[in-house]
Amino acid sequence: MNPALGWGTTTFLLLLAAVVCHGHVERQEQWEEVPQLGESRFGSLWPLPQNVVISPVAFMLRSSSFQIVHSAESSAGPGCSILQSAFRRYFEYMFGYTKNQGGNTKKGQDSEVTELQVWITSADSECDAYPSVTSDESCEFPEPMNFLIFFTCFLFACLLNTNLPHKYIVFTVSFCINKTDVQDFPRFAHRGLLLDSSRHFLPVKVILANLEAMAMNKYNVFHWHIVDDNSFPYESTVFPDLSRKGAYHPYTHIYTPTDVKMVIEFARMRGIRVISEFDTPGHTQSWGKGQMDLLTSCYSGENPTGSFGPVNPILNSTYDFMAKFFKEVSLVFPDTYIHLGGDEVDFTCWKSNPDIQAFMQEHGFDKDFKKLESYYIQKLLDIVGSTKKGYMIWQEVFDNGVKVRPDTVVEVWMGSNYQEELQNVTAAGFSTILSAPWYLDYISYGQDWQRYYKVEPLAFKGTDAQKKLVIGGEACLWGEYVDATNLTPRLWPRASAVAERLWSNQNVTDVGDAYNRLTQHRCRMVARGIPAEPLFVGYCDQEYKGL
């Protein structure tokens, strides 16, 4: 279930020499009785690399002479679409859309960095594969002949004093970069962000923009909570009625197969996995509109009320449907994992239904509806297991004692006492990811990013082996109160705090230093077109140009 698609160690070779440049002095309001804004010795790096030494020696880069090239030793070359896409993206981050002006390309003054050589060291560059939980995201940038990255590890553009561009000659933009030594790798392999496209439909444009922002923050999993009670925007080719009848609108508020492919490819180019969630047996009201008899009919006494409850677990037709549906899903979403949900199953409707009551008696479940839930989930897991996918589930499935495969990933989301849950889940030998303290839909006045930042995912009682089972975490932005109008600024830079917690070393806990770096990092996101909201009073050299 965890195929080793590892990208190997990826290496960029950077040729450097010396020039004097001014540092960027962040404006500091001396009288502000608030987080004191200053300059971090790590500049604007976010998330902070595992090891970094920034020397005061500075070099210059000019758009007219700077190139990103494949190193001769690299196992990847111009045919590697992921790298070509990254080259373009980072060149544009650095220099904007200024194009090289042929005539000006004077080679190498001594003071100048003219080339970033990218050296993929693994034998197989795997340029056409999908990222996975075992992908190697480490990189080096050894001083003085340096380089950098891959995928989520591309931080070259973060090292630049991007707040100090100045027109060098017409059509040339120049920057300073400090001589820097970096070795980097993520602390956790699973750094996810959940977006919910059911409570509100999220246009593809919004999803892509947030994938872009995720890459800037080294997130590597997009947990796509694609359908839920409220709407079913996923267009299934096998069951087209699901979105035709269950979406908010059958044309304007759906994800076509092409949309889904585009999202997955856009994510792949940025080292991001797309894990789709099709949550059952609860949270499925919208499924019932396009699929007759899938949901349980609720009763009042002997009469159906006309309303429906969770998926009906006692009908063979339910499992026939699930088998066909998840077969399609397993082919549409290339990631080796599917999230099956399993949270918040309300037993009221099941209890009211006479057929289900009879079924319970037949199977000796007595009045224990958790047994019925387990019955359903186990049959579902068998179905999904047969597609060769691994699965993730919300914690209730574990809590309710459902028998799951050993490689199941349990997502801990319940706020109260999540440490104990982590302890229990890992004691049972399951891998787990933590999202409980990172429900970003709960907003409040002030700098709540600090609260997210201060979470230590491994602060629970357990052996080293147990701690190793915590493979990461997820920031969740549930959709009740967000859509295209407000999602992006509400998410960033609050989700950046979680990103650093999941990437950087455990000892990176200085909130003041984080504030200084994050303030610059959010301005960098703004400069790149992401409307990340401000942490506090102040300004960016380049303010957001949209509305």
Added chain:
Amino acid sequence: MNPALGWGTTTFLLLLAAVVCHGHVERQEQWEEVPQLGESRFGSLWPLPQNVVISPVAFMLRSSSFQIVHSAESSAGPGCSILQSAFRRYFEYMFGYTKNQGGNTKKGQDSEVTELQVWITSADSECDAYPSVTSDESCEFPEPMNFLIFFTCFLFACLLNTNLPHKYIVFTVSFCINKTDVQDFPRFAHRGLLLDSSRHFLPVKVILANLEAMAMNKYNVFHWHIVDDNSFPYESTVFPDLSRKGAYHPYTHIYTPTDVKMVIEFARMRGIRVISEFDTPGHTQSWGKGQMDLLTSCYSGENPTGSFGPVNPILNSTYDFMAKFFKEVSLVFPDTYIHLGGDEVDFTCWKSNPDIQAFMQEHGFDKDFKKLESYYIQKLLDIVGSTKKGYMIWQEVFDNGVKVRPDTVVEVWMGSNYQEELQNVTAAGFSTILSAPWYLDYISYGQDWQRYYKVEPLAFKGTDAQKKLVIGGEACLWGEYVDATNLTPRLWPRASAVAERLWSNQNVTDVGDAYNRLTQHRCRMVARGIPAEPLFVGYCDQEYKGL
């Protein structure tokens, strides 16, 4: 101070006849245990008119044949720029940017509304004047031959079932409109919104977009908290150093005289007054950067600390400066009122300064720094009074017993026990506006618009005469945590709740009905390009197209 610029009763004449149309059925999620979304009998009207009767009889409008014209009896004609601007704006709201296609203009089927006649009934149309607190914003739309609006009272486009446009023939958009009888006028004359361009600079584009949204919500005062401690973006022609040294950036983060003019004219076209606030003597740190000796030098014992406190009230140069500065301001901002601030003066620095100590003794103020504050404010009020402007002040000026002119407007902002403050201010005979319960910068999870909506401004002990002194209220969005990235969605539709409270009848208090109308109203704002955030789960036919 309140010149009667009243616009008089304004009348639109609308020719109607009958056709059958479908009503728009709002999608209702039956299973949602939440505010039950349904159809209001008032459709999507927001804020609710004082008197409205919507008949089920429906008429059709087609872009190809519909016109807005000046009635022959109107005192205004094609030369009235405000009306021409309104005609264009509302035509575009109704039909988008579809243009009349010459050939198709077949006149008047029986079922069709072909003309909206605008009839300004007052003798003086005052098309070139600025709106004021005494402007007449009433309007009628008498059934069956109707008409409508002015300024903030233009609600024709709200009566349309705008969610049901369908292409009639190529290049023609048609709509249904119900036969409707409306008499309308605002409950309160001052319906303001405060934006703060000092904590964060707000690009002119953002301000204009929010003026547009204000007009859609019948706000008629833009309270521009233009400068504060953090930055001084107002470019003064007399004291250019104020913004050159006090703005976040002297070119990119300032409002030039042209910018200011544009804002004022854009507002005027929408019946919105622009009241600028230049807050002193506190909240003035940024002023000190470009104006030597304006602020008080703070001391530690006998030595200056190098930091500065409020405006220095003991120097003649201070008042010379203020006289020149406010003379400029009084010419730049045409509104008859200026907001002078006066809130939150911290006495610590004044107390530390030996010159001020000596001055206090000289003037017999003893240790009562409120007396010094009053001394300053009274001199300032005399200066501003000489410019023939009226002034508004924050409540502390009243609380501290400063002697102010009888026509001063006191703004009540302190959260605790604002009812008692309203009682005291009005008992002393002052006009007042309420903002305390409407600090929209304090965000929280869920539907906090309901909290704003439930406020009753006159729910304090006082005589009828006292209640009449409450001339309105203001929603305040202070700028600590908002800038161009997140201001607009954070403001709307939360500020819409305040707008209805200030416009509609006191008995309009049904939160459920408000929810139904506001849900549609926010989608209307979205369709018109304002990224107003969602109230709860659901969708708009036209989602926001930006990011």
